[in-house]
Every structure is written in C-alpha cells, then in structure tokens.
Amino acid sequence: MSCKGCTPSLSNFEVKRLVKEQLEMERDLVDDKTYDDRIRECNNCPSLLSDTTCAHCGCYVEFRARLSYKACPYPEGARW
16 A cells, blocks of 8 residues: 555545555454544644644554554654
C-alpha cells in the first residue's frame, strides 16, 4: 500500500477500501476497544494528515492502529 502523500488523488473512501483489503491478509489484530482507543488518539494527534495518514511513519492510521505488533511512532513518546 502506498501512502496518501504519495498518491494525492486517493479519496478517503479509497483509503478505507485499501485498508480493509490489506487487513484481510493480517492475523495479529487488536480487539475493537483497543482499536477504538488507538484511533481516538490518532484523530486527536497534530501529526494526522488528510484524516488518514501518520506524518511520522506514512502509514494509514486505520491500518496501523489495528495491528497488534505496531506502536504509535510519535517522536515525543507513543500516544498509544
């Protein structure tokens, strides 16, 4: 998956579709409550770009927040 910054013509709907497709191939996912907590932090983060992308790692936050083996890359300390 390319980041939204690399493909500026991608709509938020298309990002959600790509994230959903990619998550279907993953197995180490967090539960819904953990995901919701993580997304809440991402949505309140000053480094969120275009409502979809983390400025620090380039990941779609909806993808990264669902993976159990990922952490927040915020440089001053992980927000989740």
